[in-house]
Structures are given as structure tokens and as C-alpha cells.
Amino acid sequence: MRIQLFLIACVVLLAQCTPREKAALPGPVAIIPEPAQLQTGNGYFEINAQTVIQLAADTGNVAGVAHYLSELLHGASSFEIPIKKVDTFTTGHAIHLRLIQGQPAESYSVTVSPDVINLEASDAAGLFYAVQSLRQLLPAAIETKDHQTSAWTVPAVTLHDAPRYAWRGMHLDVSRHFFSPDFIRTFIDRMALYKFNTLHWHLTDDQGWRLEIKRYPRLTQAGAWRALNNQDSVCLEKAKADPTYALPEEFFRTSEGQRQYGGFYTQEEVRDIIAYAQQRMITIVPEIDMPGHMLAAIQAVPTLTCTDESSWGKLFTTPLCPCEETTYKFIEEVLSEVAGLFPGPYLHIGADEVDEATWITSGTCAGMMKREGMKTARDLHGYFVNRARQIVEKLGKKAIGWDEVLDSNADTALTVMYWRGWVKDAPVKAVTRGHELIMSPTSHCYFDYQPDQTSLKHTYFFNPVPEGLTPGSEKRLKGVQANIWTEYIPTEDRLDFMTMPRMVALAEVAWSQQKDWDSFQERMGIHYGRLDALGVHYRLPDIPDLPQHVVFTDTAHIALTIPNGITALRYTTNGTLPDSTATLYHKAFTLDTTATLKMVSYGAHGRAGNAYTIRYEKQTYLVGVTPANTKPGLACAYYPSHRSYRSVEKFVPTDLKATVPVPSVLIPDIATATDGFGLAFTGYLNVAEKGIYTFYLSSDDGSVLKIGDRLVVNNDGEHGDREIGGQVALDKGWHPINLRYFDGGGGKSLTLLYEGPGITKQAIPATALASEKP
Numbered sequence: 105m106r107i108q109l110f111l112i113a114c115v116v117l118l119a120q121c122t123p124r125e126k127a128a129l130p131g132p133v134a135i136i137p138e139p140a141q142l143q144t145g146n147g148y149f150e151i152n153a154q155t156v157i158q159l160a161a162d163t164g165n166v167a168g169v170a171h172y173l174s175e176l177l178h179g180a181s182s183f184e185i186p187i188k189k190v191d192t193f194t195t196g197h198a199i200h201l202r203l204i205q206g207q208p209a210e211s212y213s214v215t216v217s218p219d220v221i222n223l224e225a226s227d228a229a230g231l232f233y234a235v236q237s238l239r240q241l242l243p244a245a246i247e248t249k250d251h252q253t254s255a256w257t258v259p260a261v262t263l264h265d266a267p268r269y270a271w272r273g274m275h276l277d278v279s280r281h282f283f284s285p286d287f288i289r290t291f292i293d294r295m296a297l298y299k300f301n302t303l304h305w306h307l308t309d310d311q312g313w314r315l316e317i318k319r320y321p322r323l324t325q326a327g328a329w330r331a332l333n334n335q336d337s338v339c340l341e342k343a344k345a346d347p348t349y350a351l352p353e354e355f356f357r358t359s360e361g362q363r364q365y366g367g368f369y370t371q372e373e374v375r376d377i378i379a380y381a382q383q384r385m386i387t388i389v390p391e392i393d394m395p396g397h398m399l400a401a402i403q404a405v406p407t408l409t410c411t412d413e414s415s416w417g418k419l420f421t422t423p424l425c426p427c428e429e430t431t432y433k434f435i436e437e438v439l440s441e442v443a444g445l446f447p448g449p450y451l452h453i454g455a456d457e458v459d460e461a462t463w464i465t466s467g468t469c470a471g472m473m474k475r476e477g478m479k480t481a482r483d484l485h486g487y488f489v490n491r492a493r494q495i496v497e498k499l500g501k502k503a504i505g506w507d508e509v510l511d512s513n514a515d516t517a518l519t520v521m522y523w524r525g526w527v528k529d530a531p532v533k534a535v536t537r538g539h540e541l542i543m544s545p546t547s548h549c550y551f552d553y554q555p556d557q558t559s560l561k562h563t564y565f566f567n568p569v570p571e572g573l574t575p576g577s578e579k580r581l582k583g584v585q586a587n588i589w590t591e592y593i594p595t596e597d598r599l600d601f602m603t604m605p606r607m608v609a610l611a612e613v614a615w616s617q618q619k620d621w622d623s624f625q626e627r628m629g630i631h632y633g634r635l636d637a638l639g640v641h642y643r644l645p646d647i648p649d650l651p652q653h654v655v656f657t658d659t660a661h662i663a664l665t666i667p668n669g670i671t672a673l674r675y676t677t678n679g680t681l682p683d684s685t686a687t688l689y690h691k692a693f694t695l696d697t698t699a700t701l702k703m704v705s706y707g708a709h710g711r712a713g714n715a716y717t718i719r720y721e722k723q724t725y726l727v728g729v730t731p732a733n734t735k736p737g738l739a740c741a742y743y744p745s746h747r748s749y750r751s752v753e754k755f756v757p758t759d760l761k762a763t764v765p766v767p768s769v770l771i772p773d774i775a776t777a778t779d780g781f782g783l784a785f786t787g788y789l790n791v792a793e794k795g796i797y798t799f800y801l802s803s804d805d806g807s808v809l810k811i812g813d814r815l816v817v818n819n820d821g822e823h824g825d826r827e828i829g830g831q832v833a834l835d836k837g838w839h840p841i842n843l844r845y846f847d848g849g850g851g852k853s854l855t856l857l858y859e860g861p862g863i864t865k866q867a868i869p870a871t872a873l874a875s876e877k878p
Contacts, residue, residue, distance in 0.1 A: 134626070134631060135263070136298060136611060136627055136628070136631060137611050137616045138620070138627070139237065139263040139616075140616070141263060141264040144260065145260030146260055147260050148218065148260055149216050150255050150256070150257050151177060151181075151197075151199075151258065152254065153254070154197040155185055156198055157170050157173060157186070157188070157201065158188055158189075158194070158200050159187065159188070159189045159201050159202075160189070160191075161190060165228050166228045168383055169228055169232050172235065172384075173199070177256070179249045180248055180250060181251065181253050195219045195220040198221070199220075199221040200222045200223065200224075201223050201231055202222075202223070203224075203227065203228075205226075206226075207226035209227060209229070209230070209270070210227065210270075210301075211230050212225035212234035212237075212265055212266075213262075214238060214261065215263075216241065216258050216259065216260050216261050221238065223238065229301070232296075233267075236296065240631075241258050241259060241261065242256055244636070245637060246637075247638045248637050267614070268615055268617050269615070270301075270582055271301075271585065272299065272301050272584065273389075273583065273584070273585030274295055274302070274303055275304035275306060275585055275586065276588050280309065280312070280591045281591075281594040282368075285373045289380050290596075291303075292377075292384055293384065295384075299611060302386065302387050302388075302583075302585070304452065305388050305391065306391045306589075307390055308393055308398070309393055309399075309400065310398070311330060311335070311400065312367075313400040313401055314368045315369055316368060316370045316374075317438050317441050320404070320438065322405070323404050325404070326404045327404045328366045328400070329359065330366055331363075332351075335591045336351060336594075338592060348597040348601060349592070349594060349598060350594070350595065351365060355367050371441075371445055378447065388448060390442055390451060391451075391452035392438065392451075392453065392454070393452075393454030393455075394435065394454055394488075394492060395423040395431075395458055395488050396423040396454070396456065396458035397420070398421065398423060399422070402414040402422065408424050408425065408430070408431060409422045409423070410427065410428070410465075410468065410469060411462050418459065420457050422459065423462070425462070425469070426487055426491075427472040428468060435492060435495055436495045436498075439495055439496060439499055443501050449502055450503075450519070451496050451499070451501040451502070451503060452505070453489070453504070454505065455492075455505040455509050456507075456523070458485060460484065464481055472484075483512060483513070486509075486514055489512065489518065493505075493514075503519065504518070504520075505518050505521065506520075507523060507527065507534065508524075510530055510539075516538035519540040519542065520534040520539040520540070520541050521585070522542065522543050523545060523587065525548075525825075526546070529572075531573065532571075535578075536577065539580065540580050541581050541582060543583070543584045543585070544585040544586065544587050547824075547825055548563055549566070549585060550586075550589070551606055551607070552587070552588055552589040552590065552592070552593060554602075554823070555643055557647075560606060560645075563606045564609040565619065566610070568581065569581065584610065584614045586610050588603060597641040601642065601643050602643075604635060604641075604643065605635070608631065612624060629645070629668030629669060632668055633669075636708040636709075644669055644707045645667045645668065646667075647665065647667070647703070648667060649665075650716060651798075651829060651831070652717075652719070652830065653721070653830040654718060655796050656695075657724065657833055658696075659696045660695045660696075660720050660722075662693055664689060669707060670705045670707060670713065671707055671708065672688060673688070673703055674686035674688055674703065675703040676701075676702050677695065677699045678699075679700040681702055681704070681715065686704070700717060701716075702715065702717050704716075723832070723833040725794055725834060725835040726835060727835050728837025729839065731838050731874060731876065734787075734788065734874040734875060734876055735874065735877050736767070736873065737787070737874070738785045738787035739786050739787055739876070740763065740764050740772055740784070741760055741784040741785075741786075742772065742775055742783060743755050743756070743760055743761065743784070744761050744781045745777065745781055745782060749781075749846040749848060751806060752807065752820050752845065754846075755782045755844070761774075762774060765875070767870045767873075768867065768868060768870055768873060771783065771847075771853075778850075779849045780846065780848050781846070781847055782844065782845065782846045782847075783844070784842070784843075785841070785842070785845075786840075787840075787841055787876070788839060788874045788875065789840075789872060789873060790839075790871075790872045790873075791836055791837070791839070791860065792862075794836050795860050796831055796832075797832055797833075797863075798859050799816050799817055799831070799856065800817075800827050800829045800855075800856070800865065801843075801855075802827035802828075802853070803845055803851075803855070804825035804851030804852070804853040805822050805847055805851055806820040806821045806846050807843065807845040807854060808844050809843045809856070811832050811834070811840065812832075812839050815830075816831070817829065822848050841873075856868060
């Protein structure tokens with residue numbers, strides 16, 4: 105009898121526990137972007153079949169937010185969440201949505217207790233961001249849409265939040281490579297999750313015209329399709345080893361026997377995408393890039409140029425002609441359709457990278473320049489920009505241009521988007537003139553630049569406030585944006601890899617007032633599971649503190665920390681690339697001879713991630729030298745080049761212009777060539793103690809460091825600003841140093857730091873450098 109009673113009690117207990125066992129239990133609180141104020145409480149709120157969303161009867165335009173929340177919860181649940189308008193809010197399985205007066209735009213608060221969830225905001229956008237924070241409080245399984253879970257639990261918290269910047273943007277180029285309407289909606293969803301509010305949609309360029317213009321059907325009939333170009337060829341070659349580079353078959357057609365790549369969006373598709381974005385509080389800013397980058401349009405309408413033909417110049421394509429009224433008639437007719445489609449306040453006119461050669465040789469332009477008192481082609485550029493801006497304003501929009509507009513007399517009504525990271529004074533010049541400013545510099549915000557193990561932290565510590573900006577002019581800084589140019593990004597998976605998780609880091613830059621790298625890393629580690637549930641093909645997290653070159657004199661000890669998001673790490677020490685059968689790392693090990701360690705990380709579902717190569721080199725200590733007849737500092741040879749160097753090995757002796765003294769490794773004032781140059785630093789480095797020294801060489805573009813006869817850092821080739829470290833075993837004393845650097849035209853960035861016995865990572869002091877006297 106006692107056993108029977110025990111069994112009955114167990115059955116009753118199990119029956120009572122069933123709903124709780126099916127409930128998805130709350131995990132750690134990990135909200136990105138980090139809220140301004142967050143306090144955790146006790147217990148949790150359970151969302152189940154009895155839960156209802158309540159709106160105040162007089163609530164304004166927040167019904168859409170309520171429906172979004174209801175659909176979000178229903179999508180991964182076995183129940184629906186009804187929405188009710190009420191005169192009085194009730195507790196018990198209720199989620200309240202309400203607007204409150206007197207708060208900053210987009211601000212919100214979330215209060216979760218075991219009895220009720222309160223979402224309050226200043227406006228509908230703020231309520232939507234409250235929903236995104238609530239979404240991130242829920243388990244990652246909420247993203248899976250499996251319709252099985254019978255309850256969801258939300259930890260008790262209280263948070264208050266507001267954005268740092270009004271413009272929190274992501275840019276997407278669909279001209280170089282095309283992306284389907286479905287993926288654009290997916291991309292918008294990812295932006296919404298992390299509280300971005302602006303999608304800058306780059307719809308036209310030399311490689312393709314992607315927007316239907318009914319007045320000019322040939323823009324898409326001809327301009328939306330192309331024979332494969334050199335960028336496609338690079339992608340196809342890379343696709344042999346990495347399928348994320350393969351051009352999708354869905355974007356090919358055969359026309360007159362020729363296989364062509366491309367695609368475009370109909371106006372109806374664009375309206376649907378805009379509506380989808382509006383529901384997620386995202387404004388879409390279309391870009392019709394002009395007067396340069398117009399090859400796709402010019403091939404359809406050749407009379408748009410000063411020469412009535414299209415071609416490539418030295419660097420860029422033939423632009424629109426700024427001196428003929430037919431150009432402005434075309435622009436107004438095109439932009440009138442664009443403005444009619446996109447309800448947002450802004451329209452981007454590009455105005456970057458213009459080859460002005462055909463303007464200079466045009467008789468029509470010569471006549472205009474004489475009449476208008478213009479002296480240079482830059483004056484023509486300013487004239488065009490102002491005419492285009494006037495057309496945009498006539499259509500009821502505000503115009504945005506890339507920062508080249510500052511090189512001419514652009515009107516201050518034009519908003520400036522700063523991208524040329526090497527033009528250091530452009531942001532301050534923009535706000536000083538009175539322009540609104542959006543920061544998207546190459547240094548931190550170009551997500552088409554190949555990511556590495558430093559990229560996420562580099563993005564996270566981006567300071568959008570340009571140096572020299574006065575407090576009074578900071579109000580003109582509207583916000584930040586990342587740009588994704590797709591020359592070598594042909595697929596959704598490749599775009600995922602290039603943007604995530606850098607996009608998440610930038611979200612915190614754009615939204616949060618404070619920065620805490622350790623906290624972000626911890627929260628990001630939790631968010632990898634959410635990205636897995638969403639099916640995002642993100643770049644797996646990096647093994648922390650992983651060197652690229654390790655020098656040792658006896659044995660090397662390899663002890664690695666495996667972060668969240670990595671399920672396995674496999675390695676080889678013979679220089680071959682590891683596969684899924686290679687040795688699995690599970691504990692530290694040692695090396696006693698020179699070896700190349702190669703590793704590959706693996707993520708959810710066995711997805712191969714990042715490959716690493718570390719050169720472990722056993723060295724003897726490099727013996728010092730005794731230089732004679734020296735002076736402080738280094739000698740720097742300057743090679744201005746008209747052939748655009750692509751490697752430090754390609755310097756041409758006849759290009760040498762001068763050799764000048766410099767106190768340390770820096771770009772001297774003499775290096776003024778804008779189309780590329782090389783520098784060669786020579787001299788001696790003094791180290792006070794015998795030991796292993798690490799050198800960190802950062803440059804945009806290539807650089808190579810040698811000490812004595814040893815290669816220490818190889819950072820050669822064309823690339824954005826990146827840091828590479830290397831080590832060398834040095835006896836105390838003086839050692840020959842040789843550093844070569846090239847700028848391919850634009851980047852102009854070079855830094856050398858070091859650390860060693862008793863030296864923390866720092867610039868090499870001038871007292872430790874010397875060069876021979878002439």
C-alpha cells in the first residue's frame with residue numbers, strides 16, 4: 105500500500121511538473137547593446153498560453169509593435185498570445201505596452217517581475233527596442249520557430265535605456281553582387297535585433313543597376329545584367345576552396361546566347377521591403393551614386409557623358425557630364441521615382457571617386473567654366489553636387505554625399521558621410537562648415553575588409569567622435585554606420601561571415617554610452633548561440649591572445665583558452681591544414697623544435713571556422729653589433745611612385761627622391777604623393793636586456809620588419825589598417841633594423857610598437873634608435 109501511494113504521488117507530481125519541464129528556463133542576462141541601467145531581480149515571469157499583451161485603449165501607433173511581439177512569441181511556441189486594448193492594466197500573465205510622455209526619442213524601459221512584464225517608451229520605436237531587449241532576455245531557442253515549447257521564462261530585471269546616436273546604420277551594396285528580396289528582409293531582421301535604425305541601400309554602381317525605373321526601362325533591362333567581370337573571376341577561383349564565394353545560380357540568365365549575372369528589384373518588391381523595414385523601425389536610405397560609378401546607367405544611355413560613350417579611365421569610369429542640361433533632366437526623372445518609393449527623409453547621391461578627365465577636355469565644360477568663373481574640375485564637381493542636391497530638395501528629401509563633397513563648394517545643407525579614413529581633417533571640416541556628419545571611416549567601419557583576430561575588438565573600440573571636434577559642434581554628429589561593399593561577397597553566407605559579429609560590436613558603439621570590453625565578450629559569447637539559432641553563418645570567435653609568431657630558446661608551451669561558440673579545435677604541427685580527423689586539442693602541450701602549428705576551429709553543427717597558423721621558431725640569441733659614427737633616429741628613404749606599389753619588394757631604385765632623418769618609425773612630411781609611395785627605414789635598435797622581444801607592426805598598406813638577418817614581421821600586400829606581431833631573440837646591445845612600407849594610394853598609416861623584458865607594449869623610444877651619419 106505504501107508503495108502504491110508513493111507511485112500515485114509520483115504520477116501526480118510528474119503531471120504537475122510537465123508544463124514546467126517544457127518551459128524554456130531563463131539563462132544569463134546578456135543584452136546587446138548594453139543598456140544604460142540594468143538591475144536583476146528575483147524569480148522569473150512565465151509566458152504561456154494564459155499570457156496576454158495589453159495596450160492602453162488610447163495608445164497611439166504601437167499596435168504594430170504588439171503584433172510583432174505576438175508573432176515573435178507564437179513563432180516558436182505551441183500557443184498564441186492575444187492582444188487586448190484595456191482601460192485598466194491587470195497583472196498575472198500580462199505583458200503591458202504603454203507610451204509615456206516627456207522622455208527622449210527611442211528611449212524605453214523594461215520591468216520584469218514574476219507577476220507582469222511592463223514595456224514603456226517615449227514612442228513606438230522605443231517600445232520596439234524594449235521588445236528587442238525582452239527578446240534577448242528569452243532563451244535563444246525563441247529564434248528557432250519550432251512551435252513546440254509550451255512556456256517561456258524571462259528573468260526578473262529592471263532596465264532603462266536610450267540610444268547614444270540617432271543614426272545607427274548599416275550599408276549594403278547590392279550592385280557588385282546581388283541579394284534577393286528575402287535576404288534583404290533577413291538582413292533587416294538582424295539589424296532590428298541589435299537596434300540599428302537605418303539601412304543605407306547602395307542600389308546602383310558601375311557593376312549593376314538594381315532598381316526598376318519605369319521611365320527608363322533599359323536601366324534594368326541592360327544595366328542590371330553583365331558578363332562575368334574580374335571580381336567575379338576572383339570569387340570563382342576562391343570558390344574552389346570555399347563555397348561561400350560561389351556565385352548563386354539563381355542570379356544568372358542567358359541572353360542572346362550569353363551567360364549573364366545580375367538581377368534587380370521591381371518597385372513593388374521595394375515597397376514590400378520598405379513596409380517590412382518600417383514595421384521594424386528601420387528607415388531605408390537609397391543611394392543612386394553619381395556622377396561617377398554610373399557605368400551601368402551610361403551603357404544604357406550613352407549620351408549621359410561628355411563624350412557620349414562609356415569607358416574606364418585611369419582609376420574610375422567615365423562620369424556623367426555636369427555641363428549639359430540633359431544630365432539633370434535624367435537625374436530629376438530618375439530621382440523623382442526613387443523619392444516616390446522611399447518615404448524616409450534622406451536620399452544619398454554618392455559623389456565619390458569621380459574621374460574628371462572627360463570634363464577637362466570637354467568644350468561644353470570649358471564654356472561653362474568660363475561663364476561661371478570656375479577654375480578647376482573640382483569646381484565642376486561642386487557645381488554638379490549642388491545641382492543634384494537642389495533636385496533632391498525639390499523632391500522633398502535631404503541629400504547625403506560621401507566626404508569628397510568637402511573638396512569643393514558643396515552647400516552645407518548636404519549631409520556628409522565620412523569614409524576616407526586617411527583624410528583625417530574631413531570630419532572636423534564638415535561640422536565646422538555646418539554640415540551634418542555621419543561617421544563610417546575605412547579604419548573601423550568597412551566590413552568588406554577581411555576580418556582577423558583583432559577585428560572585433562578594433563570595431564568595438566571605435567570612437568565616433570573625431571579628434572578636434574568641439575563640444576558645441578558635436579550636435580552635428582548624427583551617428584555611425586558600417587559599410588559592406590560586395591566586390592568579393594557574392595553569397596549570403598559570405599556576407600554573414602564578413603559582418604558578424606563585427607555588426608554586433610558596432611551596434612554597441614552606436615547605442616551605448618559606456619564601453620566594457622570584458623562585459624561585451626561575455627555577452628557576445630552567449631549571443632553566438634542566438635546567432636546559431638537564427639542560422640547566421642558568422643565568423644567563429646577567435647582563440648584569445650593567439651600570437652602569429654613565437655620565438656623560444658628552449659621549449660614552447662602551448663596552452664589555449666577555447667571561447668563560447670567553438671565546439672572543437674583541431675591542429676597539426678607539420679604544416680599541413682587540419683581537417684575533421686586531425687588531433688583534437690584538449691590540454692596544453694610543448695614543442696622543443698621549430699614547427700608550424702596549424703589549427704582550425706569548429707562551431708555548431710560541425711561548421712568549420714577560422715584557420716590559424718603560428719610559426720614556432722627555436723632561435724639562438726642574435727648577437728649585437730657595435731655601430732660607429734651614429735646619430736639619434738633613423739634614416740628614411742622616400743620612393744614616390746607613379747606605378748602604385750603592391751609590395752615592399754617592388755620598390756624601384758630610380759623612384760628614390762630623398763633620404764631624410766626621422767626620430768622614429770613614422771610617415772615623414774616629405775611623403776606627400778597621393779597615388780602611392782614607399783618608405784625604407786634603416787638604422788639600429790638598442791635593447792638593454794637579453795630576451796625575447798615582440799614587435800607589433802600596423803600599417804595600411806604593406807610593411808615588413810627585419811632585425812639583423814631575421815624576418816620579424818611580414819605585413820606586406822594591399823590591405824586596410826591591420827596589426828601583425830612577430831618575435832625575435834636578441835642579446836643586449838645594438839641591432840640593425842630595416843623596415844619597409846608602401847602606401848598603395850590612400851591609407852597612409854604606419855605604427856611600430858614593441859615589448860620585451862621589463863617593457864610593456866609601447867612605441868620604441870627615440871633613445872633606443874640610431875642611424876649612421878652621412
